[in-house]
Structures are given as C-alpha cells and as structure tokens.
Amino acid sequence: MSTLVKxxxxxxxxxxxxxxxxxxxxxxxxxEASFRRGKIILTPKVVIDRSQFPTADDEYTPAQRxxxxxxLAESTEDIKTGRTYGxxxxxxxxxxxxxxxxxxxxxxxxxxxxx
Numbered sequence: 865m866s867t868l869v870k871x872x873x874x875x876x877x878x879x880x881x882x883x884x885x886x887x888x889x890x891x892x893x894x895x896e897a898s899f900r901r902g903k904i905i906l907t908p909k910v911v912i913d914r915s916q917f918p919t920a921d922d923e924y925t926p927a928q929r930x931x932x933x934x935x936l937a938e939s940t941e942d943i944k945t946g947r948t949y950g951x952x953x954x955x956x957x958x959x960x961x962x963x964x965x966x967x968x969x970x971x972x973x974x975x976x977x978x979x
Contacts, residue, residue: 867880867882867883879906887908888908889908893907893908894909894911895907895908896909896911897960949961
C-alpha cells in the first residue's frame, strides 16, 4: 500500500490515517526515521519509562519486605546446598531437561497411586 504525502514546512509530513492504523500508531507515539537504499523508512518504537518500575530504593510495606527477604533467603539457601539445575548451554537443553523431569515425576506419581 503506498500513498503520496506532501512535505510541508520544516519537513513535516502527515501519515495518512489508514497507514497509522495499520502500523498501530497513535498521537504521541515515537517512530525511528532511517534512510536506506534511497528510501526514508519510519519504524514504530516503544520506549519504556523506567520511572514506573520499582527499584531497590523504592519503599515496600513491611509485609512485602518480609516476603521478599524470605524468598531471597530461601533461594540463597537453595544455591548453597546445590538445589539448582543447569547450567544449560542452550534453551533447547533446558527444555529437554524439563520434559525429562516432568516424565519422571509423572512416573513417580503413577507408582505411588498404584500402591
């Protein structure tokens, strides 16, 4: 789909509604402009506002902090005692391992239910 648009004062162009809709663009969205092989290419970009994500300095309620600390202590203890899996060189290795674990657990459950 191509559409002619006119370059306005200061290089401004209006992207037609049907193209904006197909690209999922709304007012205020950002696009990256690049020049390749004689063409100007506009690519929609998503920018993450990191101020909306909690950091270590953010305040938690005492209950939240206790829950976080307990989970961290548990995972630290798991690592110290060797209750971990891997390392895996590829995602495929990890998936293969997990599938093998699932089969072993199912087989174990079948044995206990037959007893």
